[in-house]
Amino acid sequence: MPETPTIQTLPLNLPTSLKLHVTPDQFATLAASNRTLRLERTAQGELSVNPPTGWETGERNMNIAIELGLWWRNAGEPGKVFDSSTGFTLPNGAIFSPDASWVSPDRWAALTDEQKGTFAAVCPDFVVELRSSSDSRTALQTKMQDYQANGARLGWLLDPKNRTAEIYRSDRTIEVLSNPATLSGEDVLTGFTLNLARVWG
Numbered sequence: 001m002p003e004t005p006t007i008q009t010l011p012l013n014l015p016t017s018l019k020l021h022v023t024p025d026q027f028a029t030l031a032a033s034n035r036t037l038r039l040e041r042t043a044q045g046e047l048s049v050n051p052p053t054g055w056e057t058g059e060r061n062m063n064i065a066i067e068l069g070l071w072w073r074n075a076g077e078p079g080k081v082f083d084s085s086t087g088f089t090l091p092n093g094a095i096f097s098p099d100a101s102w103v104s105p106d107r108w109a110a111l112t113d114e115q116k117g118t119f120a121a122v123c124p125d126f127v128v129e130l131r132s133s134s135d136s137r138t139a140l141q142t143k144m145q146d147y148q149a150n151g152a153r154l155g156w157l158l159d160p161k162n163r164t165a166e167i168y169r170s171d172r173t174i175e176v177l178s179n180p181a182t183l184s185g186e187d188v189l190t191g192f193t194l195n196l197a198r199v200w201g
Contacts, residue, residue: 021045027095028118031087038085043092043146056201057132060160063198064100064128071185071192072102079105079125087119090150095119096143098127102189123151126188130199131159144168154188160200 022030027041038050053061065083072081084099101124108122115121127147129140137159144157148168155168165183167175177183179200185192 020047022047024089024093024095031118038097040087040097041093041095043090043094045093053132056160057130060130060199060201061099064130064158064194067194067198068100068102068128068189068192071189075191079103080108082124088124089119089121090123090146091121092146092150094146094150096146098124098147099130100128102126123147125151125153126185127152127155129155129157131157131161133161141166154186156183156194158196158199163200165196 022041022045024041027039027047030047031039036052038052040048040050042048061084065081068081072078080103082098082101082103084097086101087095087097088101089095103120103122104125107125111120111122124147127144129144131137131140140157144155144166145168147155148170151170152168153170157166157168159165163179165177165180167177167183169175169186180196182196183194185194
């Protein structure tokens, strides 16, 4: 019986100056084959490869997810909450994985089974992005603006190093807060308050 040839895989290091473009189908194949990496795709098809986070960012992400999950459960489990490993296909074609997110019951119920595929075709109503030491602030701000333009009603860009919070709303200009103690879910996540002592560390 003939032997099946073994496929050897080699690591690939991409310089930041090199841009790779992939289709949504190619992205899905890459994501399925590289589950230890956090992959994203811009609306223009540019591939973004993010390594696993360090322990500080991982702990901060977990604290945010716990607080959001507790609010969701105590509020009667409205809609869907997601962690940082979840990708969404935005209306503009970008595939992003916010650090924490929530989709309202109405928005989720409006999706077909096909739209609820691997990377659900929906922009979350609420998103959080947490800046790590290796993240470009400009790139994260662009990403937040994409969320805002594609239907996010409330978004937080949290920068622990500088202790700033940028608030993105669907109907207002960006608000920047310096060293806030808490953030409110406002009328999007009614009753949700995030204690930033759990994030700033």
